[in-house]
Amino acid sequence: MTRYRPPQPQSSPYISKPGYKALNEELKGLWKTRREVTAALSAAAAEGDRSENAEYIYRKKQLREIDRRIRYLQKRLDVLIIVDKPPTNQQQVFFGAWVELEDEEGNSVAYRIVGPDEFNVEKNWISMDSPVARALMKKSLDDEVSVQRPAGPIHYIITGIHYTED
Template sequence: MTRYRPPQPKSSAYITKSGHEALCQELKGLWITRREVTAALAAAAAEGDRSENAEYIYRKKQLREIDRRIRYLQKRLDELIVVNQLPSNQDQVFFGAWVELEDETGECVTYRIVGPDEFNVEKGWISMDSPVGRALMRKHLDDEVTVQRPAGRVRYAITAIRYTENDG
C-alpha cells in the first residue's frame, strides 16, 4: 500500500467581497497569533531539555499549523476572483444567488451559492462546487433538479431566486 494520494481537483476561484475580506482578516490575525506563538516557543525553548518539554513540542506543532494556513491563504488570495456585481439575468441561478428549494415532501430550504472558501452550513451557504450547487447553476425559477446524495436521490423544485439577503 502506497502513501500516494492523487491531487484534489482545483476548486472554483470565485468569492464574494465579504468572503474575500474575511480571508484577509484571517490572514492578518494569523500573523499576530504567529508572533505570540513564536515568543512562547522561544520561552519554552529557553527552559532546557526540549525532548521532554511539552510546552515546546506543543508550540512547535502550533507554529507549523499556523504557517501551513498562512501559506495556503497567501497562495489562495492571489488566485481568487472577487465577484461584486449582480448578474444581468437575475431570473437564473448564478454565483451569489439565494435559492429557495422545495423537495418532494414539501419541505423548503434556502441556500446561497458561494465559493468553496466561504461555505457555511449554519448560514445555509453552499459551495458552487457541491453537488447541489452544481445542479442549481444556470437553472430558472420553477425548474426541477435532481441531486445524488449519500442517502439517495432528491428532487428539488426552485421556488425563488434572489440576489440580496433582505429581498423577497
Template sequence: MASSPYITAEGYAELNQELTARWARRRDVVKALSAAAAEGDRSENAEYIYRKKELREIDRRIRYLQKRLPDLKVVDQAPDNKDHIFFAAWVTVETEEGDEKEYRIVGPDEIDASKGYISIDSPLARKLLGKTIGDEVVIEVAGQKKVYFVLAIRY
C-alpha cells in the same frame, strides 16, 4: 477536480482578516516558543512541543492563504439577469417531502452549513446554476435521487 476560484467580496474580506489574525497569532506563538525553548531540555518540554506544533499549523494555513488569495476572482456584482441562478445567489428550494431550504451559492473557501452556504462545486449548486423559479432539479446523492423545486432567487 480543482476548486473554483470564485469568492464573494465578503468571503474575500474574511480570508484577508484571517490572514492578518494568523500573522498576529504567529508573533505570540513565536514569543511563547522562545520562552519555552529557554527552559532547557526540549525533548521533555511539553510547552515547547505544543508551541512547535501550533506554529507549524499556523504556518501551513498562512502559506495556503498567501497562495490562494491572489488566485481568487471576487464576484461583487449581481448578474444582469436576476431571474436565473448564478454565483452568490440565495436560492430557496423545496424538497419532495415539502421541506423548504435556503442556500447561498458561494466559493469553496466560504462553505458554511450553519449559514446555508454551499460550494459552487457541490452537486446541488452545479445543477441549480442557470435555473429559474419553478424549475425542477434532480441530483443523485449516495445512490438516491433527490428532487428540488426552485421557489425563489435573490441576490
C-alpha cells in the same frame, strides 16, 4: 499499500467581497498570533532539554499549523476572483444567488451559493462546487432539479431566486 493521495481537484476561484475581506483579516490575525507563538516557543526552548519539554513540542506543532494556513491563504488570495455584482440575468441561478427549493414532500429550504472558501452550514451557504449547487447552476424559476445522494436521488423544484446579501 502507500500513503500517496492524489491532489484534490482545484476549487472554484470565486468569492464575495465580504468573504475576501474575512480571509484577509484571518491572514492578518494569523501573523499576529504567529508572533506570540514564536515568543512562547523561544521561552520554552530556553528552559533546557527540548525532547521532554511539552511546551516546546506543543508550540512547534502550533507554529507549523499557523505557517501552513498562512501559506495556503497567501496562495489562495492571489488567485481569488471577487464577485461583487449580481449577474445581468437574475432569473437564473449563478454565484451569490439565494435559491429557494421545495422537495417532493413539500419541505422548503433556501441556500445561498458562495465560493468554496466561505461556505457556512449554519447560514445555509453552500459551495458552488457542491453537488446541489452544481445541479442548480443556470436553472430558472420552476425548473426541476435532481441531486444524486448516497441514499438515492432527491428532486427539488426551484420556487425562488434572488440576489441579496442577507
